Amino acid sequence: MTAQTHVPSLAARLGTVCALTLAVTGATSLAPGGPLEANAAAVAARALHVAASKKGSPYQYGASGPSRFDCSGLTLYSFKEAGRRLPRSAQQQYNSSRHVSASTRKAGDLVFFHSGTRVYHVGIYAGKDRIWHSPKTGTVVRLERIWSNSVWYGRVG
Numbered sequence: 626m627t628a629q630t631h632v633p634s635l636a637a638r639l640g641t642v643c644a645l646t647l648a649v650t651g652a653t654s655l656a657p658g659g660p661l662e663a664n665a666a667a668v669a670a671r672a673l674h675v676a677a678s679k680k681g682s683p684y685q686y687g688a689s690g691p692s693r694f695d696c697s698g699l700t701l702y703s704f705k706e707a708g709r710r711l712p713r714s715a716q717q718q719y720n721s722s723r724h725v726s727a728s729t730r731k732a733g734d735l736v737f738f739h740s741g742t743r744v745y746h747v748g749i750y751a752g753k754d755r756i757w758h759s760p761k762t763g764t765v766v767r768l769e770r771i772w773s774n775s776v777w778y779g780r781v782g
Contacts (some may be wrong), residue, residue, distance in 0.1 A: 635779070636712070636723055636726050639749055642718075645662060645760050645768040655675045657658070661770060663782055665780065665781070665782055667729070668707045668708055668709050668733075668748070668781065669707075669731065669733025669780070669781065670732065670733055671706070671708070671750060672700075672704045672707040672709070672726060672781070673732055673749050673750075673751060673757065675688075675702070675703040675706045675707060675735045675756035676699055676700070676703040676749045676766070677718070677751070677767045677768070679694065679699065679702075679703075679757075680757075680765075680766055680767060680768070681765050681766060681767075682737065682759070683764075683765050684761055684762055684764050684766075685761070685762075685767065686724050686760045686762065689701050689702050689713070690702035692749065694759040694766060695716075695759055696746050696748065696749070696758055696759050696760070697711075697713060697714050697715045697718055697747050697753060698713075698759065698772065699748075699749075699757070699758065699766060700718060700735060700747050700748070700749060700761045701718075702759055702776060703749060711781065712775055715737060715744045715746060715747040716743070716746065717741075717742040718735060718737075718744075718747055718779070719735070719737045719744045719747070719777065719779055722735055722779025722781055722782075723779060723780045723781075724778065724779055724780075724782050725778045726778065726779060729777045729778075730750055731750070731780070732734060732748060732750055732751055732752040733748045733749060733750065734749075734778050734779060734780050734781075734782075735747055735748070735778065735779040735781065736748045736749070736750050736756050736758075736771065736777075736778060737746060737776060737777045737778070737779060738773055738775060738776055739775050739776070739777060740775065744777075746758070746760075748769075750778065754770055754771050755768055755769060755770055755771065756768070756769060756771055759764035
């Protein structure tokens with residue numbers, strides 16, 4: 626009688642490694658529309674809710690909450706409360722976001738107002754061509770219609 630040894634195939638070993646990686650990270654799938662994308666959507670929805678809860682908070686240049694905000698301070702604060710870190714300025718937030726088209730934008734995406742290649746304002750997309758933002762000195766955080774065609778969209782991953 627000869628003893629047979631069982632050597633798992635490379636595919637089986639890689640499958641085990643992938644399953645362990647997914648278990649450790651808390652993910653179950655890397656497919657589009659899977660849990661990782663759903664988690665990003667949940668974070669965006671939470672950030673949108675936080676921004677809306679700041680309705681009426683006064684604008685203050687350089688402020689990032691919890692009771693006064695400039696535009697990028699509001700987005701930074703909202704995503705921080707939702708569990709994601711963003712850089713401080715609107716331009717840096719644009720540079721660090723995953724750029725999406727207007728046709729694929731979703732509630733919770735960032736809306737960047739630009740002049741040429743320079744981003745000068747940011748808000749959080751609320752759907753129906755509206756954003757939550759902190760506009761300028763003398764105003765408050767509010768929901769407003771997007772007033773320009775010079776906008777880009779970014780998704781926080």
